Amino acid sequence: MIKKLKNQGLDAPWTPIYLIVVGILLALLNGISLKSFWNWLGLIVGLLMIASGVIFIHTSIWGKRTIWQNIVDDLGIPSDSQVLDLGTGHGLVLMDFARQLKAPGQATGIDLWRSRDQSANSQATTENLIKEAGLQDVAHVTTGDMRDLPFADDQFDFVTASLSIHNVKPAADREKCLQEAVRVLKPGGQLIIADLIFVPTEYVKALKDLNVTLGPVKNTGFNGWWGGPWMSTFELTATKDK
């Protein structure tokens, strides 16, 4: 687990730490003397917070990985594809796609490397992980902002965004990310997003104004629970019109 944490980083690292630490304190303080209704309530809330933190860590380390492995398996990615991963972090999705490629196929990851969004987040870390995986011929990363992509129009066969666009604020900037993602896609290329509650509402609404055909929105279930079903991961695919 420690190796997985080091290689993948933990998403929004302060959230599960807060849930688990406060949960343990609440459970201990109230569990010592179960004299009143409030002690029982404090104990139950504490235990629920611990469970929520553990589920969050499961999703960050294993659940998200399973979601993307299923997406990659279903896509059937041609080996010469050009792939762009927005907010690549430790390159989990970048490398899953890169494993399907053969040069001149290439997966590019772009990020601003924000540690509050993913622990130990840096370009050097992800470059080392790419090298360790032996994928340096088919994967590379660059520093840049997904609101203003440093790429020409119509360049990529696949653009992916894994739990990254929701980190951009305000909503108008998230819309800019979607516009940029579609701009750099080749006609016929696919945008694949896995993200939080903004997907079924805000992203679908924004994408309807762009020249894409939308696929269905899918709730990814337990593997995408960020603490519980109230914070689920949704999957969305859009194909750029020809």
Ligand SMILES: C[S@@+](CC[C@H](N)C(=O)[O-])C[C@H]1O[C@@H](n2cnc3c(N)ncnc32)[C@H](O)[C@@H]1O
């Ligand atoms: C929760 S992490 C997810 C990382 C990775 N996609 C994954 O699924 O493991 C969100 C990532 O988005 C990046 N990010 C946030 N805002 C960004 C922006 N405006 N442009 C590029 N990357 C950004 C963060 O630095 C972080 O690496």
